[in-house]
Amino acid sequence: MPDAIPTIPLNDGTHMPAVGFGTYKLNGADGVATMVRALHNGYRLLDSAFNYENEGAVGAALRKSGVPRDEIRVTSKLPGRRHAYDRALATIEESLYRTGLDHLDIYLIHWPNPQTGLYVEAWQALVEARRRGLVRTIGVCNFLPEHLDRIILETGVAPAINQIELHPYFPQAPQRDYDSSHAIVTQAWSPLGRANDLLGHATIADIARQHGRSIAQVILRWQVQLGTVPLPKATSDARQVENRSIFDFALTAADMDTITALGRKDGRLADQDPSRYEEF
Numbered sequence: 211m212p213d214a215i216p217t218i219p220l221n222d223g224t225h226m227p228a229v230g231f232g233t234y235k236l237n238g239a240d241g242v243a244t245m246v247r248a249l250h251n252g253y254r255l256l257d258s259a260f261n262y263e264n265e266g267a268v269g270a271a272l273r274k275s276g277v278p279r280d281e282i283r284v285t286s287k288l289p290g291r292r293h294a295y296d297r298a299l300a301t302i303e304e305s306l307y308r309t310g311l312d313h314l315d316i317y318l319i320h321w322p323n324p325q326t327g328l329y330v331e332a333w334q335a336l337v338e339a340r341r342r343g344l345v346r347t348i349g350v351c352n353f354l355p356e357h358l359d360r361i362i363l364e365t366g367v368a369p370a371i372n373q374i375e376l377h378p379y380f381p382q383a384p385q386r387d388y389d390s391s392h393a394i395v396t397q398a399w400s401p402l403g404r405a406n407d408l409l410g411h412a413t414i415a416d417i418a419r420q421h422g423r424s425i426a427q428v429i430l431r432w433q434v435q436l437g438t439v440p441l442p443k444a445t446s447d448a449r450q451v452e453n454r455s456i457f458d459f460a461l462t463a464a465d466m467d468t469i470t471a472l473g474r475k476d477g478r479l480a481d482q483d484p485s486r487y488e489e490f
């Protein structure tokens with residue numbers, strides 16, 4: 211196995227691996243087996259959510275892997291239908307029951323749902339959950355600057371993490387700038403574009419050839435060099451190892467610019483603009 215995945219510091223004094231493992235669609239016994247393999251292949255951050263209906267599988271994988279609990283970071287996320295303060299706290303407690311853990315390492319608000327308009331309450335509940343020791347690190351997903359400004363202004367607490375859609379067709383420069391200027395680490399969801407045509411893109415293939423790497427490795431390395439934390443999901447051992455083996459080469463500034471230039475204004479995979487898309 212390659213060396214341990216490096217870690218990066220968060221604004222609350224904790225650390226997080228510089229690449230994590232996505233678990234969307236990993237359910238049941240097959241999901242547990244895939245996550246156990248990921249842990250044995252060196253991943254130490256499992257990215258789950260209440261809505262993935264696999265928090266139980268995450269807890270089972272963690273126990274089955276034999277990896278010490280304190281070496282693993284488990285993330286879950288609060289669904290849109292549970293933003294009201296009391297419901298949010300009960301949902302976090304339910305996440306703990308489902309995983310069988312006594313605390314979650316990272317808890318995020320899954321979507322801001324601005325029309326519903328309860329995300330400040332949801333954030334207050336996460337702050338309280340951290341105070342009670344139910345969760346260690348709190349953050350958000352899919353928050354735009356206006357949503358972040360509001361929770362910071364109204365609670366005085368800045369998130370440690372903002373997890374957003376980020377791949378070469380959607381490099382998210384303004385949001386990354388906002389996050390880093392507020393000491394918020396950006397995590398990248400669907401970092402491989404959910405295996406769309408990016409994985410055969412001729413421009414990235416050229417760069418990959420020059421470095422003797424795969425296209426997936428170049429995309430994930432680009433995300434790391436942007437200062438973001440990709441969360442690739444992969445089933446086979448070969449792909450899991452491939453995706454985490456990105457800390458022994460570096461892209462040039464020209465490579466970085468070339469990949470970022472593939473960005474499109476409407477580069478989202480499924481038109482999920484958080485200013486109007488709501489998920490429950």
Ligand SMILES: NC(=O)c1ccc[n+]([C@@H]2O[C@H](COP(=O)([O-])OP(=O)(O)OC[C@H]3O[C@@H](n4cnc5c(N)ncnc54)[C@H](OP(=O)(O)O)[C@@H]3O)[C@@H](O)[C@H]2O)c1
Pocket residue numbers: 231232233234235257258320351352373374398399400401402403404405409426427441442443444445446449452453
């Ligand atoms: N916060 C949010 O709103 C949000 C939204 C979406 C996703 N997420 C998180 O982000 C994680 C990752 O996103 P995602 O699962 O949508 O997509 P992704 O990680 O971009 O892509 C996963 C797809 O890529 C394939 N793949 C993985 N490594 C590969 C490689 N080296 N070569 C070729 N194909 C490869 C996988 O196939 P196999 O599985 O067959 O190997 C799978 O089909 C999710 O699992 C979830 O944890 C969060």
